[in-house]
Amino acid sequence: MDHFHLKDGALWCEDVPLERIAAEVGTPVYVYSTATLERHAQVFRAGLAPVGRVHFAFAVKANPNLAVLRVLAKAGYGADIVSGGELARALAAGMAPADIVFSGVGKTVAELEAALSAGIGQFNIELEEEGRVLAALAAARGQVAQAVLRVNPDVDARTHAKISTGKAENKFGVGVDQAPAIFQRLAGLPGLNLRGVAIHIGSQLQTLDPLEAAYVRIGALVGELRAAGHTITHVDLGGGLGVPYRAGDIFPSPAELGAMMARVTRDWDVTIMVEPGRVIAGNAGVLLTRVIWVKPGVLYPHVIVDAAMNDLARPALYDAWHDFAAVRPSGVHETVNIVGPVCESGDTFATGRLTDQVAGGDLAVFRTAGAYGATMASTYNSRGLVPEVLVSGARYAVVADRIAPSTILAAERVPEWL
Ligand SMILES: *Cc1c(COP(=O)(O)O)cnc(C)c1O
Numbered sequence: 338m339d340h341f342h343l344k345d346g347a348l349w350c351e352d353v354p355l356e357r358i359a360a361e362v363g364t365p366v367y368v369y370s371t372a373t374l375e376r377h378a379q380v381f382r383a384g385l386a387p388v389g390r391v392h393f394a395f396a397v398k399a400n401p402n403l404a405v406l407r408v409l410a411k412a413g414y415g416a417d418i419v420s421g422g423e424l425a426r427a428l429a430a431g432m433a434p435a436d437i438v439f440s441g442v443g444k445t446v447a448e449l450e451a452a453l454s455a456g457i458g459q460f461n462i463e464l465e466e467e468g469r470v471l472a473a474l475a476a477a478r479g480q481v482a483q484a485v486l487r488v489n490p491d492v493d494a495r496t497h498a499k500i501s502t503g504k505a506e507n508k509f510g511v512g513v514d515q516a517p518a519i520f521q522r523l524a525g526l527p528g529l530n531l532r533g534v535a536i537h538i539g540s541q542l543q544t545l546d547p548l549e550a551a552y553v554r555i556g557a558l559v560g561e562l563r564a565a566g567h568t569i570t571h572v573d574l575g576g577g578l579g580v581p582y583r584a585g586d587i588f589p590s591p592a593e594l595g596a597m598m599a600r601v602t603r604d605w606d607v608t609i610m611v612e613p614g615r616v617i618a619g620n621a622g623v624l625l626t627r628v629i630w631v632k633p634g635v636l637y638p639h640v641i642v643d644a645a646m647n648d649l650a651r652p653a654l655y656d657a658w659h660d661f662a663a664v665r666p667s668g669v670h671e672t673v674n675i676v677g678p679v680c681e682s683g684d685t686f687a688t689g690r691l692t693d694q695v696a697g698g699d700l701a702v703f704r705t706a707g708a709y710g711a712t713m714a715s716t717y718n719s720r721g722l723v724p725e726v727l728v729s730g731a732r733y734a735v736v737a738d739r740i741a742p743s744t745i746l747a748a749e750r751v752p753e754w755l
Pocket of ligand 1: 396398399417419440441537539540541575576577578612613614615616
């Protein structure tokens with residue numbers, strides 16, 4: 338459920354008409370609903386209630402906007418971060434350092450130092466050498482880093498290859514068969530309290546089966562580590578729950594995930610940590626765009642909108658589907674291609690899509706753009722960076738400015754020898 342709805346024949350976000358935002362902020366623009374973010378945070382937490390002790394860390398990479406992070410901090414969420422930049426954002430948003438978890442396969446020494454300085458709650462170690470370096474850095478500072486070892490459970494998440502992370506050949510974590518020996522070697526190091534294990538097998542998962550298989554595998558590993566004499570108090574089960582990008586698609590609910598998680602982890606006696614991203618933010622945002630032209634095409638007309646692959650990369654990157662809808666639908670439908678102005682055929686949002694008929698000048702939205710949307714934007718074709726708006730009831734605020742091409746140009750120089 339989200340808070341984008343038709344009122345008086347036009348699409349609103351909560352109590353603000355999207356037409357007003359387009360007129361006052363311009364297009365393209367991302368629009369997020371506070372009520373939807375809050376609702377998703379609450380529904381996800383409630384769904385996992387049967388699991389017992391759970392720590393909720395929002396995967397910042399899904400939507401790192403400062404105001405969005407503040408909404409989730411207020412909803413009691415910590416942060417799962419994957420870079421020093423995300424660390425700075427989580428702290429700036431008011432997340433408690435103790436509630437921050439640092440994942441990522443390529444943390445630099447500078448990033449590890451910054452996270453130790455901040456006193457974050459947990460490091461998710463992705464390889465043995467990282468564990469050794471972290472231990473040495475922490476020991477030198479007189480600190481003990483709380484950490485878990487990320488394990489690659491070798492499970493096929495059955496999602497898009499580019500967002501699958503838990504197959505043996507993927508770069509993430511240590512092989513489940515090597516995990517006990519690596520755990521053994523790292524566990525004794527001064528500066529490190531290796532207190533558990535972590536997994537994250539991929540994103541936009543459509544069924545619970547791969548997650549259950551991974552949880553079962555990690556549960557067996559916990560038993561093995563305990564039998565070897567290790568104290569295991571934390572298991573991080575990552576994120577990955579998918580969301581319906583097409584109206585009518587059915588996905589597992591947080592309650593179904595929670596029931597399965599409670600069943601599988603019943604005897605583990607640990608704090609469970611989770612890192613949801615997409616399921617919290619995906620349906621809480623739309624990309625609002627204006628149609629520039631409708632151009633006749635050989636198979637279908639091309640609806641050329643002012644948003645492009647640089648603003649919303651998912652269709653070009655993952656062949657992803659985003660529902661498209663007119664802000665003021667006439668009730669007439671038409672089969673069209675929906676494309677942006679960028680000079681690549683990859684700048685295509687939809688091909689042969691039956692959708693609301695639109696004409697030049699009309700406003701439209703790409704739905705389910707609240708996760709992995711603005712954060713993946715680039716300035717390709719010397720386009721500006723798309724702004725972000727947060728709505729709350731009848732109020733809205735621009736929570737990220739449009740960065741004009743001239744601002745980007747101002748950061749470049751021609752050397753004096755030219
Ligand atoms: C991306 C990521 C997540 C979030 O994944 P979603 O599919 O958005 O829930 C969680 N944990 C880690 C380690 C990640 O890399």
